[in-house]
Amino acid sequence: MECKKCEEMLAGYACGDLTAQEAEAIEAHLSGCAACRAASAAYGVVISSVVDEPVLSPSESESATVSAALAHAYVYPRASRQARTRSLKELLGFGLVTVAVFAFIATVLGLQAFGHIDVIWMIGSINPLRIALSAVVVVFVTSFIPIWVTARRRPLNGLTFGR
Amino acid sequence: MNDLSDEELMARCAWGDRPAMDMLVSRYHSKLLDFAFRHLRDRESAADIAQTALVRVFESAGSYRLKSTFRTWLYTIALNLIRDEYRRRRTRKESLSSELESAEGLVEMLADRRSPDRSPEDTALDRMTASEVWKAVGGLPENYSSAIILKFRQGLTYEEIAAVMGAPSGTVKSWVHYALKALRESLEPIECEG
Numbered sequence: 001m002e003c004k005k006c007e008e009m010l011a012g013y014a015c016g017d018l019t020a021q022e023a024e025a026i027e028a029h030l031s032g033c034a035a036c037r038a039a040s041a042a043y044g045v046v047i048s049s050v051v052d053e054p055v056l057s058p059s060e061s062e063s064a065t066v067s068a069a070l071a072h073a074y075v076y077p078r079a080s081r082q083a084r085t086r087s088l089k090e091l092l093g094f095g096l097v098t099v100a101v102f103a104f105i106a107t108v109l110g111l112q113a114f115g116h117i118d119v120i121w122m123i124g125s126i127n128p129l130r131i132a133l134s135a136v137v138v139v140f141v142t143s144f145i146p147i148w149v150t151a152r153r154r155p156l157n158g159l160t161f162g163r
Numbered sequence: 164m165n166d167l168s169d170e171e172l173m174a175r176c177a178w179g180d181r182p183a184m185d186m187l188v189s190r191y192h193s194k195l196l197d198f199a200f201r202h203l204r205d206r207e208s209a210a211d212i213a214q215t216a217l218v219r220v221f222e223s224a225g226s227y228r229l230k231s232t233f234r235t236w237l238y239t240i241a242l243n244l245i246r247d248e249y250r251r252r253r254t255r256k257e258s259l260s261s262e263l264e265s266a267e268g269l270v271e272m273l274a275d276r277r278s279p280d281r282s283p284e285d286t287a288l289d290r291m292t293a294s295e296v297w298k299a300v301g302g303l304p305e306n307y308s309s310a311i312i313l314k315f316r317q318g319l320t321y322e323e324i325a326a327v328m329g330a331p332s333g334t335v336k337s338w339v340h341y342a343l344k345a346l347r348e349s350l351e352p353i354e355c356e357g
Binding site: 010011012014015017039042043045046047049050051052053055056057058062063065066067069070072 | 184188192193194196197200206209210213214217218221293296297300311312314315316336339340341343344346347350
């Protein structure tokens with residue numbers, strides 16, 4: 001291996017990023033080249049200078065400031081604000097679904113009133129049992145589906161941060 | 164609680180578990196402080212950034228999802244705050260003088276080390292000190308210095324650094340190599356034998 005090639009790969013060698021084969025080739029070259037050995041040692045010194053510098057520790061006042069700021073964050077979590085915004089959106093969604101269902105029923109009744117369709121014929125015939133069943137279906141559509149849609153979208157793990 | 168992972172502690176935080184939050188703070192406050200300080204070289208700004216990053220993380224505890232590891236999320240927030248601080252400094256022209264100072268220091272150091280009339284003893288690596296290395300790190304482009312700090316000070320993998328910096332891991336690896344090469348060359352040029 002030539003010095004130029006070795007030089008290109010030394011940073012990767014110092015980081016341990018080379019394959020075993022590449023590392024072996026580098027080591028073979030280093031054993032016979034003092035200049036590249038010096039360069040390799042210099043990489044080691046640079047890395048150890050960066051790694052070995054002691055990690056800063058927060059002072060007591062810095063720790064106290066962080067604790068106070070976090071206590072405030074716990075009392076007023078952003079997540080609960082987001083949850084409030086989300087529940088407003090859900091309310092709006094519930095309203096829109098309900099309006100759409102009632103608009104559909106009004107349209108059907110209107111078409112029936114003007115004789116464009118014959119709902120009674122469509123249901124079958126005037127039968128109290130069938131009418132009762134139809135009422136159940138209407139109540140289900142107008143009440144339970146919007147409730148079900150809303151319940152599906154409600155988050156299960158609302159935040160309960162508190163003092 | 165010591166044996167719980169960061170992600171498990173964060174999940175507990177979302178349910179309002181204060182001791183879990185305290186544990187995460189004890190794990191990361193000093194690392195964040197160091198991370199910010201190595202970039203900004205200013206203790207006060209570093210303390211502000213560490214605090215703001217922690218507050219943002221715990222304010223958003225409920226929206227945390229396991230798409231990324233906790234520490235990549237935390238360092239992403241901290242790095243964005245550091246970049247904001249860089250921008251503010253640039254706007255105020257405050258950093259210009261310090262950058263020039265560090266660049267001038269680097270140039271002087273290079274000139275000194277490459278001077279032909281220096282004795283062999285002077286060129287030895289023993290004159291290289293940690294402060295010189297950090298001064299040289301400060302003279303690197305932002306991405307290179309961040310990659311170096313995340314890799315060697317914070318112990319992140321290339322994949323984690325890539326997630327934090329929003330770049331492919333291969334690019335991050337080349338940043339680290341380039342930065343190391345620049346630091347090494349700035350401190351001791353070599354003359355090859357063959």
